[in-house]
Amino acid sequence: MTALSRLAGVAGQPIAHSLSPLIHSTWIIAAGLDASYEPFGPMDELAFAALVDEGRAGRLTGLNVTAPYKSLALALADQTSIVASTCGSANLLTFREGRVHADSTDGEGLMQALAEQAPDLNVAGQSVVILGAGGATRAAAVALKAAGAKVGLINRTRSKAELLAEDLGIEVADPEVLEKAALVVNALSVQPDFDVGRLSREAVLMDMTYRPLVTPFLAAGRARGLRTVDGLAMLIGQARPSFEAMFGVPVPPVDIRRVVLDALGETA
Known part of the structure; x- marks a missing residue:
């Protein structure tokens, strides 16, 4: 990474099917950010914890978290939002000054x-x-x-x-x-x-x-x-606050639903 670049991503297993890299990468380009959003596929809980440690060390700005690690994401955090605590899981981790904050944007x-x-x-x-x-x-x-x-x-x-x-x-x-x-x-x-x-x-x-x-x-x-x-509207809806939390800028005005539909080969 350069001094200005920011790295974030989505962690889960399996992860190849995830549309989050497409969504966030499209927004990154539209916003003109020096940043990258990557898929991470830790094979077990130890590997996921090691990935979170990368965030603690300042090498990640944030992680979206999907199955099967949402409960573990909450357990590894230093701070949790009320929503994440109530849900008993987290789909978003952000890293600041060596500390991990957990939130849930699914709702x-x-x-x-x-x-x-x-x-x-x-x-x-x-x-x-x-x-x-x-x-x-x-x-x-x-x-x-x-x-x-x-x-x-x-x-x-x-x-x-x-x-x-x-x-x-x-x-x-x-x-x-x-x-x-x-x-x-x-x-x-x-x-x-x-x-x-x-x-x-x-x-x-x-x-x-x-x-x-x-x-x-x-x-x-x-x-x-x-x-x-449909579930795509929910996927995009949870991604918006995640993007803003990880990259610190508003979501740019892009027809992201159309981008995803084209990638899926869907017409509606």
Whole structure:
């Protein structure tokens, strides 16, 4: 690195599929920064900890963190945001003067995606159902609860949902709740076995997956005339505050969604 350059990146395993380098590198070029954003694929927790030590030593300005290291990222930090502490994981580490600060921007990304693609939706006081009880559910539930939603979880293994719900101060939802839900979020890594016909015609569907962009879950919702929110909007939404935290400048005005869609070979 030169004296002026800044190095950041995304760490996870596997990492080759990540779109974060494309997103951040496009912004870096548009902003005219002397910086680089690279993918890192530490093979185990020891390798991830060594990468964090590189940040402590001043050789990295920041790291986005993805599976399976989000919980470890939080544990290795010297300071944590309230949001990251509440989520129990971090997707963003920034390094300053030998110290590590952990934050979570996933929830912010989810709320930005809803504002962009379902702008008329106000979740305050509304019933919201999240499908799944894994790591992706935490950030979604914390953000939606903070926005005033009545959040309920549905998971195939009810006991797992009960543990997570108790930890976050939310509810485990019965299937009947779906009929009056204003928003249903798929936080599963697989497509849910789900009949959208039971939903209100005013309901919004969101899928946190973005490969493919229009998942079978969203396609079924669109076929019924429901509003849908895709996972790419959330990915871009969480990347914005990450970029600003790592590089210290605003996100430049680039049609980053179009850049990513072109890379994915998607048209919508």
